[in-house]
Amino acid sequence: ELCTLGSAKCIKEVMIGEEKLISFSGVKQGNACTIVLRGASTHVLDEAERSLHDALAVLSQTVKETRVTLGGGCAEMLMAKAVDDIVPKTTGKKSLAVEAFSRALRALPTTIADNGGYDSAELVAQLRTEHHNGNSTAGLNMNNGTIGDMNELGIKEAFKLKEHVLLAAAEAAEMILRVDDIIKCAPRRREEGM
Numbered sequence: 001e002l003c004t005l006g007s008a009k010c011i012k013e014v015m016i017g018e019e020k021l022i023s024f025s026g027v028k029q030g031n032a033c034t035i036v037l038r039g040a041s042t043h044v045l046d047e048a049e050r051s052l053h054d055a056l057a058v059l060s061q062t063v064k065e066t067r068v069t070l071g072g073g074c075a076e077m078l079m080a081k082a083v084d085d086i087v088p089k090t091t092g093k094k095s096l097a098v099e100a101f102s103r104a105l106r107a108l109p110t111t112i113a114d115n116g117g118y119d120s121a122e123l124v125a126q127l128r129t130e131h132h133n134g135n136s137t138a139g140l141n142m143n144n145g146t147i148g149d150m151n152e153l154g155i156k157e158a159f160k161l162k163e164h165v166l167l168a169a170a171e172a173a174e175m176i177l178r179v180d181d182i183i184k185c186a187p188r189r190r191e192e193g194m
Helices: 044-066 074-089 093-115 120-132 160-176
Strands: 010-016 021-023 069-071 139-140 146-151 156-158
Touching: 044 156, 044 160, 069 074, 069 160, 074 093, 074 120, 074 139, 093 120, 093 139, 120 139, 120 146, 156 160
Parallel strands: none
Antiparallel strands: 010 021, 069 156, 139 146
16 A cells, blocks of 8 residues: 655654653644643533634634634724614614614624723723724724724734624524514412412
């Protein structure tokens, strides 16, 4: 049977915990690698494995879909601004729904600021002002609790993730709107003498 011989710069036996492993480094065609996870308990180890799996899944999706959007709430504020521009042109009850969608988009930067321990009302108001003044790359800089340029800071998110979040939220809202009626039973009458 045909086989391909490879070469490595360094082959050594390594002790990890109580296990002996053989480590190959400096392989010319390093298409595969092994990641060793260790933890104090199986719960910690399972959590580390889930985190690593999630990170690898994000990496593989990013390689397939290379488009990115600006992070730090920048993309949501841009979308909210575009939706706000449509509100005056929309008539009837639809305008209320469009306005609510814009508020929902601004909820993400609010959550980012809250999770960072900053005053979300102040930061989101500043961010909204920046976007209405034409600074379309402005976003939340959580390192120091200010507004910053997301391009300069290198804060980006995967386009596919942003697309998935928006589609899932729209589908959930649509399902809620499709509820025709809520049946409510009258409370039971209590018997007298109890």
